[in-house]
Amino acid sequence: MWRRVASLSSSISSSFLAQTASRLNTWESLTTGIAQQAKGVIAPKEKTPFITFVLGGPGSGKGTQCIKIVETFGFAHLSAGDLLRREIASKSADGAMILNTIKEGKIVPSQVTVKLIQKEMELSDNHKFLIDGFPRTEENRVSFEQIIGVEPNVVLFFDCPEEEMVKRVLNRNEGRVDDNLETIKKRLTVFQALSLPVINYYSEKGKLYTIKAIGTEDEIFEQVRPIFAAFEAIPLNTRWNWNISALVVVIDMS
Numbered sequence: 237m238w239r240r241v242a243s244l245s246s247s248i249s250s251s252f253l254a255q256t257a258s259r260l261n262t263w264e265s266l267t268t269g270i271a272q273q274a275k276g277v278i279a280p281k282e283k284t285p286f287i288t289f290v291l292g293g294p295g296s297g298k299g300t301q302c303i304k305i306v307e308t309f310g311f312a313h314l315s316a317g318d319l320l321r322r323e324i325a326s327k328s329a330d331g332a333m334i335l336n337t338i339k340e341g342k343i344v345p346s347q348v349t350v351k352l353i354q355k356e357m358e359l360s361d362n363h364k365f366l367i368d369g370f371p372r373t374e375e376n377r378v379s380f381e382q383i384i385g386v387e388p389n390v391v392l393f394f395d396c397p398e399e400e401m402v403k404r405v406l407n408r409n410e411g412r413v414d415d416n417l418e419t420i421k422k423r424l425t426v427f428q429a430l431s432l433p434v435i436n437y438y439s440e441k442g443k444l445y446t447i448k449a450i451g452t453e454d455e456i457f458e459q460v461r462p463i464f465a466a467f468e469a470i471p472l473n474t475r476w477n478w479n480i481s482a483l484v485v486v487i488d489m490s
């Protein structure tokens with residue numbers, strides 16, 4: 237089990253180390269569910285998680301492209317909207333509140349959504365996550381950082397004209413309660429007001445990859461493919477989080 241974190245460089249700031257140690261501890265806590273399933277045998281995650289946030293307006297093609305990324309690059313796909321819809325279907329305590337929020341085109345309180353994402357991450361054997369439709373707001377973003385304790389490695393933004401998004405959503409035909417003109421208008425307003433600031437935040441951090449989300453599904457995927465191919469090409473020992481692997485030694489005390 238991972239127990240201690242030791243510095244290789246005296247020039248590393250204590251706050252950096254505290255942040256790094258906190259991230260490792262959080263990832264260790266994410267393994268708890270798996271460890272419990274393994275009947276007391278503690279099984280640490282062997283790899284640092286690689287997190288991709290998938291952003292874009294309603295109908296921009298996030299879910300469609302996530303399926304292709306999963307097929308090609310082996311990510312686990314966690315759709316925030318699907319997790320919320322599952323809560324509604326299971327008639328959980330939050331189900332009615334979530335249904336009303338989605339019908340109104342509004343955003344569900346962050347703690348509810350982040351807890352659902354956290355549970356899925358804990359249960360997954362994968363370490364590469366596509367988190368689709370999240371974070372939709374600054375509150376979502378901060379809540380994820382506080383509860384999960386990690387930041388995304390990559391943020392994809394599917395940039396699509398509004399008329400095209402409306403057309404796609406109205407043609408989707410999956411029986412979604414929010415696929416109607418009235419709710420779509422509200423969702424587009426929420427996207428402009430609350431989601432664009434998150435996209436700008438990641439742009440300033442240098443993590444944003446903007447995809448022109450018009451054309452065929454395959455044409456769009458050809459813009460997505462090189463982003464992940466580039467990460468695949470990075471050598472294993474430096475791939476996921478160079479600052480952690482380069483500066484910190486984790487001593488195995490098991």
Ligand SMILES: Nc1ncnc2c1ncn2[C@@H]1O[C@H](COP(=O)(O)OP(=O)(O)OP(=O)(O)O)[C@@H](O)[C@H]1O
Pocket residue numbers: 292293294295296297298299300301317369404405407408409449450451452453456
């Ligand atoms: N490039 C494309 N051209 C035409 N239609 C597309 C394209 N990509 C996806 N679609 C279709 O548009 C609809 C919306 O796509 P999708 O569900 O992937 O969007 P989304 O971004 O996940 O939307 P939401 O945020 O509402 O979940 C679907 O019916 C899908 O089949």
Ligand SMILES: Nc1ccn([C@H]2C[C@H](O)[C@@H](COP(=O)(O)O)O2)c(=O)n1
Pocket residue numbers: 294316317318320337338341342343344345349368369370371372376414423
């Ligand atoms: N972070 C999120 C993601 C989704 N929701 C709610 C509100 C959305 O309109 C709806 C559908 O999501 P989608 O399937 O389009 O990604 O789910 C939210 O409140 N917070």
Ligand SMILES: [Mg+2]
Pocket residue numbers: 298299315317369
């Ligand atoms: Mg979707």
